[in-house]
Amino acid sequence: MKFGVYGSASTKLKEEVRLKAREIGREIARQNHTVITGGCPGLPYEAVLGAHEIGGKAIGYSPAINIEKHVKIYKYPVEGFTEFVFIPKDYVYANDPLICKKYRNVSSVATSDVAIFISGRTGTMNEFTIAYDLGKDIGILKGSGGIAKEAITVLLRDIDKSSNSTIIYDSDPVSLVRRMIEIYEKKKKSFL
Numbered sequence: 001m002k003f004g005v006y007g008s009a010s011t012k013l014k015e016e017v018r019l020k021a022r023e024i025g026r027e028i029a030r031q032n033h034t035v036i037t038g039g040c041p042g043l044p045y046e047a048v049l050g051a052h053e054i055g056g057k058a059i060g061y062s063p064a065i066n067i068e069k070h071v072k073i074y075k076y077p078v079e080g081f082t083e084f085v086f087i088p089k090d091y092v093y094a095n096d097p098l099i100c101k102k103y104r105n106v107s108s109v110a111t112s113d114v115a116i117f118i119s120g121r122t123g124t125m126n127e128f129t130i131a132y133d134l135g136k137d138i139g140i141l142k143g144s145g146g147i148a149k150e151a152i153t154v155l156l157r158d159i160d161k162s163s164n165s166t167i168i169y170d171s172d173p174v175s176l177v178r179r180m181i182e183i184y185e186k187k188k189k190s191f192l
Contacts, residue, residue: 008119025048025058038062043144066086136165141173
């Protein structure tokens with residue numbers, strides 16, 4: 001199972017939220033699943049580091065065309081990732097970092113089986129709306145701030161659009177991951 005983990009790429013993180021993001025990565029790895037992120041620093045990277053600590057797998061969907069540009073242009077981390085997926089070199093907007101970040105968002109969310117959101121800003125909201133539109137099951141880490149505080153709730157109240165997504169809120173990182181697994185497996189069985 002592939003867990004998309006999305007949240008603020010800022011490196012100015014509240015310690016409590018940073019530790020919970022890392023525990024999400026550990027729990028995903030403990031359950032023998034894969035962490036998927038946008039290859040960025042911040043809260044998603046904490047999940048990568050958590051998975052890495054116990055030998056888990058983490059795939060980074062980079063907005064760059066190769067590892068050199070991933071580091072040089074975006075100044076994104078590489079430690080802890082087991083694999084990267086890059087933007088195609090011949091992509092018409094490959095030299096536009098803003099467009100490449102959105103390309104990366106669509107690709108990483110599409111590949112994920114479920115998505116977890118921790119805090120976040122506009123980029124995270126973009127990933128949330130993609131997950132919602134694609135009907136991915138969504139977990140939100142309560143108490144993490146950012147868009148997880150109120151913006152998602154307001155958006156869901158006001159958009160007047162249904163989705164096949166099941167959305168759960170949980171303040172405990174281990175419980176959140178386990179509940180997401182239960183939801184995914186239950187839906188998978190209902191399709192058999």
